[in-house]
Each structure stands twice: as C-alpha cells, then as structure tokens.
Amino acid sequence: MGRRKVELKRIEDKSSRQVTFSKRRSGLFKKAHQLAVLCNLELVLIVFSGNGRPYEFSSGNSSSKILERYLAHLESEKIVGGDDHIAEEHHPYPCDRDDQFLRVPEGQEIEDMRLTDLIQLEQLLDAKLRHIKRNTEVSSLCLAKI
Numbered sequence: 001m002g003r004r005k006v007e008l009k010r011i012e013d014k015s016s017r018q019v020t021f022s023k024r025r026s027g028l029f030k031k032a033h034q035l036a037v038l039c040n041l042e043l044v045l046i047v048f049s050g051n052g053r054p055y056e057f058s059s060g061n062s063s064s065k066i067l068e069r070y071l072a073h074l075e076s077e078k079i080v081g082g083d084d085h086i087a088e089e090h091h092p093y094p095c096d097r098d099d100q101f102l103r104v105p106e107g108q109e110i111e112d113m114r115l116t117d118l119i120q121l122e123q124l125l126d127a128k129l130r131h132i133k134r135n136t137e138v139s140s141l142c143l144a145k146i
Contacts, residue, residue, distance in 0.1 A: 021049060029057040042066050048115070 011017040025047055036043045036059030044066045045057040056063055113121070 017050070025055055029055075032057050033059065036060070042069075044070075052115075 011020055028047070029045065032043055032045045035041060041059060042061055043057070043059040044063045046063075047055045049055065058066060
C-alpha cells in the first residue's frame, strides 16, 4: 500500500489539525535528530503551535547556548559587514532616512501583528538604537576635540 499525495491546504477540523501537527512535529524532530547525528551538527529547532505554544528540539548543547552562539555570529557579521542599513532595507516597517520615527502601517495595531513582524520590528529598533548611540559617541568625540 503506497502513500497518497496530500493536498497542502489548512486543515479545517481543529482536532485533526492538532493530531497532524503532533505527528508531523515529532517526525520533524526525528529528522532533525538524524541530521545532527549523521552530520555531527549542533542544531536547534523551534516550532510554535497554532495557539502559540513553543516546542523545541536541541542536539547536544542547550538551546540557549546554541542560540547565543548564533546571535554572536550575527553580531560579528554586522560588525564585519558594516552598516546597519542592510538590516533595515528589507524590513516591512522601514523608517525614513530624514527622521528617526518608526511607522507601523496605518490601521494596524501592534497587538494584531504577527510574531515574526514584531521580532523584525524589535530588530529594527535595536539597529536604530545602535545607530543613535554610535552617532552620539562620534558627536561626543568631536566635541571633545574642540
């Protein structure tokens, strides 16, 4: 008996959707474990359920250590790569170059935003804060020389 092709669309029945999520999540975690063992990887996999509950898989080290390592890598790339403008260019909520205000699209409340959009907004705020701090430090150095 072969497998049938599954039509990829949202499962409307809540209990069927939960059962499918549970089975596929465990299958995904199993594949992640296999990949980590076969290729000697450090791996973190985080999945959020439809109601926002996080599930995580981590190979070897704790998830927080691997995530800290990843964040340190991102920071080092930003330092080596240069400007924070790179992160801002592809952001869904860009700020104008002339002002320092971040704008959420009209009619959209922060409470209604998706988690990924909130994370991107937080990253943009962090980038802007670093930019302001860097400008303040440069201004302070210039004033000190005068």
